[in-house]
Amino acid sequence: MADWNPALYTRFEEERTRPAAELLARVPLEKPRLIYDLGCGPGNSTALIAARFPDAEVIGLDTSPAMLESARQRLPGLAFAQADAATWSPERAPDLIYANAVLQWLPDHPVLLPRLFGLLAPGGVLAVQMPDNLAEPSHRLMRETASAGSWAGAIGDPALAGRLGRMLEPAGYYDVLAPLAAALDVWRTAYHHRMADAEAIVDWVSATGLRPFLDPLDPEQRAGFLAAYAAAIEAGYPARADGRRLLAFPRVFIVARRAP
Amino acid sequence: MADWNPALYTRFEEERTRPAAELLARVPLEKPRLIYDLGCGPGNSTALIAARFPDAEVIGLDTSPAMLESARQRLPGLAFAQADAATWSPERAPDLIYANAVLQWLPDHPVLLPRLFGLLAPGGVLAVQMPDNLAEPSHRLMRETASAGSWAGAIGDPALAGRLGRMLEPAGYYDVLAPLAAALDVWRTAYHHRMADAEAIVDWVSATGLRPFLDPLDPEQRAGFLAAYAAAIEAGYPARADGRRLLAFPRVFIVARRAP
Numbered sequence: 001m002a003d004w005n006p007a008l009y010t011r012f013e014e015e016r017t018r019p020a021a022e023l024l025a026r027v028p029l030e031k032p033r034l035i036y037d038l039g040c041g042p043g044n045s046t047a048l049i050a051a052r053f054p055d056a057e058v059i060g061l062d063t064s065p066a067m068l069e070s071a072r073q074r075l076p077g078l079a080f081a082q083a084d085a086a087t088w089s090p091e092r093a094p095d096l097i098y099a100n101a102v103l104q105w106l107p108d109h110p111v112l113l114p115r116l117f118g119l120l121a122p123g124g125v126l127a128v129q130m131p132d133n134l135a136e137p138s139h140r141l142m143r144e145t146a147s148a149g150s151w152a153g154a155i156g157d158p159a160l161a162g163r164l165g166r167m168l169e170p171a172g173y174y175d176v177l178a179p180l181a182a183a184l185d186v187w188r189t190a191y192h193h194r195m196a197d198a199e200a201i202v203d204w205v206s207a208t209g210l211r212p213f214l215d216p217l218d219p220e221q222r223a224g225f226l227a228a229y230a231a232a233i234e235a236g237y238p239a240r241a242d243g244r245r246l247l248a249f250p251r252v253f254i255v256a257r258r259a260p
Numbered sequence: 261m262a263d264w265n266p267a268l269y270t271r272f273e274e275e276r277t278r279p280a281a282e283l284l285a286r287v288p289l290e291k292p293r294l295i296y297d298l299g300c301g302p303g304n305s306t307a308l309i310a311a312r313f314p315d316a317e318v319i320g321l322d323t324s325p326a327m328l329e330s331a332r333q334r335l336p337g338l339a340f341a342q343a344d345a346a347t348w349s350p351e352r353a354p355d356l357i358y359a360n361a362v363l364q365w366l367p368d369h370p371v372l373l374p375r376l377f378g379l380l381a382p383g384g385v386l387a388v389q390m391p392d393n394l395a396e397p398s399h400r401l402m403r404e405t406a407s408a409g410s411w412a413g414a415i416g417d418p419a420l421a422g423r424l425g426r427m428l429e430p431a432g433y434y435d436v437l438a439p440l441a442a443a444l445d446v447w448r449t450a451y452h453h454r455m456a457d458a459e460a461i462v463d464w465v466s467a468t469g470l471r472p473f474l475d476p477l478d479p480e481q482r483a484g485f486l487a488a489y490a491a492a493i494e495a496g497y498p499a500r501a502d503g504r505r506l507l508a509f510p511r512v513f514i515v516a517r518r519a520p
Binding site: 186 | 431436446447451508
């Protein structure tokens with residue numbers, strides 16, 4: 001994929017930061033020494049972590065140079081480095097591995113999550129939040145639009161572009177981590193974001209889920225795809241009683257603690 | 261119904277208090293003066309409210325004398341009174357009406373919620389949390405068990421005992437309150453509670469959702485119903501990878517603010 005666009009990503013910063021804060025609030029640690037923020041993006045989650053644990057060494061990791069540059073400008077006092085959560089291993093065992101809105105981009109969760117959990121220091125915590133919205137109209141309509149237009153060949157298999165089949169049920173994450181963890185908490189929250197209009201929903205997903213659909217397209221295909229997708233969103237999210245659109249956005253949360 | 265059993269209700273206090281705390285954390289008020297805690301039960305939510313807003317006048321309301329007695333013993337410094345949220349009106353307009361796990365017992369939400377919202381002082385907040393678990397196996401199996409045994413006649417219509425049809429979709433609550441509110445936040449969280457065994461799930465719902473099914477039964481019918489229901493729960497909640505049962509428990513949250 002092309003590199004991320006930090007400006008577009010931070011446009012809905014308040015809504016995107018809330019799950020990061022709610023995940024952090026559930027981390028049962030008092031004085032962690034070493035913390036990694038996987039997929040730190042432009043640093044909004046890293047800032048939250050540093051505010052809650054001011055005495056900890058906090059290191060933000062991301063694959064995107066643009067995101068890392070944005071994070072460094074925002075938080076010059078913290079450390080950031082380029083790394084891929086799929087293969088990353090720390091030199092020292094961390095007390096907290098925090099992965100907000102990143103692991104949904106990686107395959108093979110029944111292997112990935114136990115691997116990350118195994119990197120923790122004794123008593124350490126793995127804290128994960130992932131969007132779980134592939135069954136929502138926002139994402140179903142991406143896949144339907146992908147296969148119904150002159151852009152279909154360029155996009156290829158919509159299920160692949162849409163990362164279908166990667167996420168487990170909440171109980172599936174429980175099964176993967178419960179035999180390893182001393183304490184385990186799994187929950188799923190569907191936020192309902194009040195959006196001004198259908199275009200705002202398109203803007204929201206343009207920065208994330210829509211990228212694998214748009215990246216392979218030339219400018220003309222991209223304009224055609226976006227117009228067709230916007231029309232589908234307009235119909236798929238009918239106006240509510242106050243004229244706004246309501247974007248239901250489910251997310252899965254996992255907090256797993258290693259035995260001390 | 262028979263009066264509530266505070267001892268049984270508080271058995272899962274930690275799990276029941278978490279949604280109360282998460283609802284309170286989202287109340288966007290700095291210095292409320294007058295707060296009502298509707299359906300305060302044994303006072304766990306009232307204690308949270310008083311801790312966050314120590315300068316406010318906090319009044320707990322409940323229909324149950326046993327719950328009110330339990331709350332008064334626990335929190336001798338706070339005020340508690342008997343009242344029914346369905347018909348209650350305050351003498352002075354409150355800054356916060358907080359209703360945790362109570363409105364699901366009352367009918368006609370499209371009328372009830374605007375009525376409660378209308379009681380607020382300018383700038384005031386209505387904060388509501390309701391279990392939304394009628395489609396979960398725990399509650400579906402109550403209704404199925406009710407109609408398949410010698411107890412069926414005594415229970416009557418399982419849909420009525422199970423309060424089917426009272427809850428709206430999250431978007432439905434949005435539609436009811438959005439035209440009135442200056443700010444409105446609706447979300448739905450499914451907690452996944454780790455339970456020791458199927459019996460623990462039966463114990464959990466015995467204090468709440470199972471009561472309208474058990475109340476009309478004589479001791480023999482009650483024993484028969486409970487045995488059949490326990491067997492259904494045993495099959496409906498298969499053991500997870502660590503041998504435990506996972507009780508998915510969805511709850512709807514609403515925070516609506518009046519214009520100042």
